[in-house]
Amino acid sequence: MIVLTVDQRGSTFAADRVPEVLAELARLTRFREGVVVGFERTVGDEVQGILASGRAGAELAVDLSLHLLRDQGWSIGIGVGQVEGPLPTVSREARGFAFYRARDAVERAKTRGRGTSVAVEGPPPGAPDLRTTVSDATGPAPDPDAAPPDLAAEVEALLRLLAAIRARRTPQGWEVADTLASLADKPGRQKIVAQSLHVSEQAVSQRIRAALWQEEEAVRPVVVRLLAELSSSVGPDLVPGPDSIATEGP
Template sequence: MIVLTIDQRGSTRAEDRVPEVLERLGAWSHGRAGTAVPFARTVGDEVQGVLDGSPDGALLAVDLTLALLRDQGWSVGIGVGPVEHPLPEVSRDGRGPAFYRARDAVERAKTRSRGTSVAVEGSASAAGAKRAEEVESLLRLLGAVRARRSPRGWEAVDLLSGLDDRPGRQKIAAQSLAVSEQAMSQRVRAALWQEEEAVRPLAVRLLTELDGQDELDGQDEPGPDEPDEPVHDDDARDELRGTGTP
């Protein structure tokens, strides 16, 4: 499962934005698969929700994280791993490694600059730590690219994102903005939108794989009656016959 813990930046000097972000999270998630426990206030200026570990849930996690980073008013901690079942009605009653990891992640995210304030925690194994680092690096890179996007770039990207992916949509967007197709193309290139769209699926795939890492780690551990190292057949036969090397 994927737990998102979201904390308002600079809340001691600003108004409470939790009601606003909850409304936006609901709108962004509406009609999409992947939500296991809806987002809700946990304590103070913090919001938390649970997404499933499927590709749909991972895609939603990436999209929500990038939308929050664009706002630059939130720190996002992503905890990935098992949770206790049955799932609670509200996330603040949840238990399990994914919740604890999200807590550690959001504390790290708070130390990051606006636009890149995200951290990811997964399994403590070497493979899990590496995969979490990869997801985190990609999300921070995407956040940095988006933070440097100009208002005109965002105008073009937002318009294109709302159109069906089919030939001619850039021409339609150009007409809507009353600019030439060449000018629209220049905006899109400067915004690095196509590059962002190419990287997003990689972040989703790595996040999905990270969700299964705890199970893989468990498979790698020897069982109670399983030797740490395999015994070769010849050695076993010699031992049974009493002819093995003492």
């Protein structure tokens, strides 16, 4: 599973923004696939939620992370791993490796600059894919000398790259990007944006190029695919917790 831990930056000298971010996360996740346990305050100025493995959870994790990074007031840790079952109704009562990894990730994220304070932790590179029980005899033999990919590091690097692009975007660039995002992807969209903002189509094109909006749109699905692959490689999402093992009969 994917655990998202979000911690308020500079909270010692600022007002508590947890109620505000919880309302925003509830709005952003409403009617979206991929939520396993909704976001709640865990402790202090931190909130946490559990998302599903695979594409739906990965896409939601990327969308929420980039949305929160735009605010520049949050540090975000993404942890990928198994969770102890049965699942509780609130994430602060859950346990498992995904939570430990999310904790390590958010602590690393706190050391990053505003707007790029995100980190990702997953299984160690080269860990066996527990979902694979039979090798594909028709595929090419693995290269024993090839270094295994560190998917968590790749996801983190691309997320930070996107966050850095977005952190440098001007208000005019965001105006165009937000308007484009609100429209269906079809021919003539830039003309609609120009009419909506009362500027020329040439001005819209210039703002799109300056904002690197097309580059962001091209990279985002790559991040989602890698995170989905990482989250689907860790084995069964739920594993028995110590309490459930102790109470099992013969």
